Amino acid sequence: MSESEYDLQQLPQSEPVAANPEYRERRRLAAALRRIIDRLVRVEAPQQKLTQWADQAEQWADDVASHPRRQQQPLLMRLWTGKGSQQDALDMGDHDIMTGLSAAMAPPLELWLDGDVVRGRATLGPAWQGPPGRVHGGVVALMLDILMAKCQDLVHGLGMTGTLNIRYQAGTPLRKEVLMEARIQRIEGRKMFVEGRFFVDGEQTVLAEGIWISMQEPYRWRDGHGPQ
Numbered sequence: 001m002s003e004s005e006y007d008l009q010q011l012p013q014s015e016p017v018a019a020n021p022e023y024r025e026r027r028r029l030a031a032a033l034r035r036i037i038d039r040l041v042r043v044e045a046p047q048q049k050l051t052q053w054a055d056q057a058e059q060w061a062d063d064v065a066s067h068p069r070r071q072q073q074p075l076l077m078r079l080w081t082g083k084g085s086q087q088d089a090l091d092m093g094d095h096d097i098m099t100g101l102s103a104a105m106a107p108p109l110e111l112w113l114d115g116d117v118v119r120g121r122a123t124l125g126p127a128w129q130g131p132p133g134r135v136h137g138g139v140v141a142l143m144l145d146i147l148m149a150k151c152q153d154l155v156h157g158l159g160m161t162g163t164l165n166i167r168y169q170a171g172t173p174l175r176k177e178v179l180m181e182a183r184i185q186r187i188e189g190r191k192m193f194v195e196g197r198f199f200v201d202g203e204q205t206v207l208a209e210g211i212w213i214s215m216q217e218p219y220r221w222r223d224g225h226g227p228q
């Protein structure tokens with residue numbers, strides 16, 4: 001793929017694109033905000049300090065809000081038709097809710113392909129808590145969705161989550177590395193059946209099964225992947 005032609009269907013899903021100078025700063029900014037989000041949970045600080053931070057944050061929020069937002073539709077169209085730029089790919093991928101390095105909310109979740117398996121890892125802090133000391137079940141679902149959707153890197157066809165069933169087998173702890181894997185079980189026309197699992201300290205905490213529905217063409221394995 002050349003520098004000036006990024007194609008949504010060729011781009012590895014949920015993996016960072018090399019940063020340009022603008023995005024190096026965006027990533028720094030997001031990393032700093034992530035630390036703030038993490039530390040703000042029950043932070044012990046004098047009320048005077050809280051007032052000072054709130055004043056600063058309000059001022060900063062007003063400043064940010066005074067700048068326009070880049071439109072998404074034109075860049076999506078360029079990427080969809082294989083005519084995207086590196087900037088377009090960064091504008092889209094870097095703001096992913098869970099994997100985006102410029103998304104202040106993202107842990108970030110790291111995903112990669114290992115043969116026909118999608119692997120992932122993330123360590124979540126107290127801002128993501130559900131039961132005390134554990135990751136919220138809805139957040140587990142969100143991470144599973146993004147992990148399992150990446151199985152579309154192994155096939156032709158791109159679509160959305162139709163169904164996601166989750167069995168929470170054990171608590172997924174905060175502040176510990178969670179390892180993840182997802183595999184395609186089978187393909188039936190426009191439906192792709194996927195299985196996902198989380199592990200902590202070698203113990204499986206989550207088992208999920210999902211169905212993705214391709215928007216247009218039936219799913220089919222890419223060359224070099226799937227049953228040989």
Ligand SMILES: CCCCCCCCCCCC(=O)SCCNC(=O)CCNC(=O)[C@H](O)C(C)(C)COP(=O)(O)OP(=O)(O)OC[C@H]1O[C@@H](n2cnc3c(N)ncnc32)[C@H](O)[C@@H]1OP(=O)(O)O
Nearest residue numbers: 076080145149158159160161162163189190191211213215
């Ligand atoms: C520009 C860049 C974009 C880039 C796109 C990038 C997307 C990023 C998404 C991020 C992840 C998300 O949050 S996804 C968001 C959460 N999901 C959604 O919002 C999806 C909401 N649902 C829908 O929009 C729709 O129901 C669809 C698109 C999933 C399916 O509608 P459709 O296209 O009309 O499909 P339809 O003909 O009814 O069915 C086709 C086959 O799939 C089966 N099927 C249909 N729905 C389901 C389902 N929910 N679960 C299981 N199976 C289903 C049918 O039985 C049928 O099987 P058979 O008869 O052929 O056997």
